Amino acid sequence: xxxxxxxxxxxxxxxxxxxxxxxxxxxxxxxxxxxxxxxxxxxxxxxxxxxxxxxxxxxxxxxxxxxxxxxxxxxxxxxxxxxxxxxxxxxxxxxxxxxxxxxxxxxxxxxxxxxxxxxxxxxxxxxxxxxxxxxxxxxxxxxxxxxxxxxxxxxxxxxxxxxxxxxxxxxxxxxxxxxxxxxxxxxxxxxxxxxxxxxxxxxxxxxxxxxxxxxxxxxxxxxxxxxxxxxxxxxxxxxxxxxxxxxxxxxxxxxxxxxxxxxxxxxxxxxxxxxxxxxxxxxxxxxxxxxxxxxxxxxxxxxxxxxxxxxxxxxxxxxxxxxxxxx
Numbered sequence: 001x002x003x004x005x006x007x008x009x010x011x012x013x014x015x016x017x018x019x020x021x022x023x024x025x026x027x028x029x030x031x032x033x034x035x036x037x038x039x040x041x042x043x044x045x046x047x048x049x050x051x052x053x054x055x056x057x058x059x060x061x062x063x064x065x066x067x068x069x070x071x072x073x074x075x076x077x078x079x080x081x082x083x084x085x086x087x088x089x090x091x092x093x094x095x096x097x098x099x100x101x102x103x104x105x106x107x108x109x110x111x112x113x114x115x116x117x118x119x120x121x122x123x124x125x126x127x128x129x130x131x132x133x134x135x136x137x138x139x140x141x142x143x144x145x146x147x148x149x150x151x152x153x154x155x156x157x158x159x160x161x162x163x164x165x166x167x168x169x170x171x172x173x174x175x176x177x178x179x180x181x182x183x184x185x186x187x188x189x190x191x192x193x194x195x196x197x198x199x200x201x202x203x204x205x206x207x208x209x210x211x212x213x214x215x216x217x218x219x220x221x222x223x224x225x226x227x228x229x230x231x232x233x234x235x236x237x238x239x240x241x242x243x244x245x246x247x248x249x250x251x252x253x254x255x256x257x258x259x260x261x262x263x264x265x266x267x268x269x270x271x272x273x274x275x276x277x278x279x280x281x282x283x284x285x286x287x288x289x290x291x292x293x294x295x296x297x298x299x300x301x302x303x304x305x306x307x308x309x310x311x312x313x314x315x316x317x318x319x320x321x322x323x324x325x326x327x
Contacts, residue, residue, distance in 0.1 A: 001022065001043045001044065001312050002023065002024045002026060002042045003025050003026065003043065003044040003046060004026045004039045004044070004046065005025055005026070005028070006030050006039075006046065007027075007029075007030065007301075008029050008030060009297065011298050011301040012301060014298065014305055015301055015304060015305035015308065018302070018305030018306060018308075022309060022312050022313070023308070023312055026039075026042060030047070032049075035054065036051055036053060039054050039058065039061075041058075042058070043060050043061065043063070044062060044065065044308055045058075045063070045064050046067070047065075048073055049073035052075045055079050055082075056078050062085060062086070063085070063087075063088065063308070063317070064085065064086070064088070065090075065307055066089045066090060067090055067300040068089065068090055068291065068300065069093070069149065069150070069204070070204065070232065071087060071089050072204075072205045072326070074321075076323040076324075080324070086311075086320050086321075087321040088319045089319050089321055089327075090303050090304065091148075091319060092300055093290075093300070094153045095153050096292075096296050097153070097230055097290045098153035098156075098157055099157065100289075100290035100291075101154050101202065101228050101230045101254075101290065102157055104228045104255075104284055105137070105198055105254060106137070108135075108226050108228075108252040108253065108282070108283075109134060109226060110135070112284075113284055114126060114132075137161045137163060139162055140164070140197035140198060141165075141195055141198070142158055142163050142164070142166070142197065143166045143167065143193060144180070145167070145200070145203050145212075146167075146169065146204070146231065147168075147176050147177070147180065148174075148327070150230070151167065151202040152179055154200055155167070155180055156179060163198075164181050165181055166180055166183070168183070168184050168186045168188075168189040169186065170185070171185065172188070186209075193217065193220040194221075194222070197222065197225055199221065199225065199226070201230065201235055203231055203235065205232035205235060206326040209235050211234070212235050213229075213235060213237060214237040215240035215243075218240050218241065218249070221244075221250050223250065224250075225251055226252050226253065226254070227250065227254075229253070229255050229257055230290045231257060233255075233257045233258040233259040233272075238273055238277075241253060242275045242277060245280050246280060253283050254284040254286070255277075255285055255286065256288055257288055259274075260272055260273055261288070266287075307319070
């Protein structure tokens with residue numbers, strides 16, 4: 001077996017250590033050209049993106065293992081007729097992303113960012129009795145869209161804050177249904193949106209979920225509600241959200257995912273949207289780091305190596321993605 005690991009990270013060597021003599025590991029960087037050059041004759045690719053050309057022409061390719069949960073950079077239309085290729089993702093960061101989602105919720109609800117910014121200038125206007133009293137979390141209702149690995153971890157943690165939790169999924173079912181007070185299909189979500197104080201998006205980006213949170217959806221939200229997105233930017237209509245925030249139609253938003261990214265990861269001079277979200281005081285902006293912790297980087301590669309080894313040894317690997325659904 002020959003395995004291509006597309007990563008610039010030092011932890012890529014973890015996969016080689018796990019596979020040992022079971023496979024030859026080839027390293028490439030994360031550019032399309034490098035993956036194409038090194039991946040022509042491999043059996044397995046470990047990467048968060050795979051060029052369509054390689055999916056269509058890689059005659060030996062049997063498995064794609066991503067390091068993260070999102071698989072929108074894998075073109076499933078290129079492999080839907082190829083029964084010999086499976087795609088597996090990773091949910092290793094679910095607990096960390098859940099913690100971060102709740103952190104964003106608290107940061108918006110408790111006015112953390114503007115309070116910090118003004119106090120650094122010597123301005124105490126956000127002290128007790130000042131503008132924008134904190135929003136209480138306790139005894140409120142939170143709607144979680146998507147109740148998979150991340151959504152379920154969010155639900156577990158919110159329970160400790162005396163929050164009533166509802167959820168919506170594509171099917172209206174979930175193996176984690178016991179964690180919420182009510183679960184419905186996304187097509188039937190309007191009543192839950194209308195009663196929710198907080199909404200957290202933790203669903204995958206698919207053709208069905210893209211643009212789900214549009215102007216109509218936002219019009220159902222309470223005027224003092226907060227929305228948090230740790231899934232993918234394109235699930236939300238950016239114009240509709242900006243309009244709601246700048247006109248105070250909702251209380252605020254916490255965003256870790258965006259509509260525009262720099263060409264080079266962690267690059268400079270690239271605003272996350274063509275719309276000036278950065279000018280809004282009722283927005284907490286985060287640069288897509290919810291899944292990044294002291295341990296998760298290593299754990300991404302650890303899980304990928306172990307799952308690839310399962311496949312090589314003839315076992316069924318974990319987290320096989322349904323190519324027809326995209327998750």
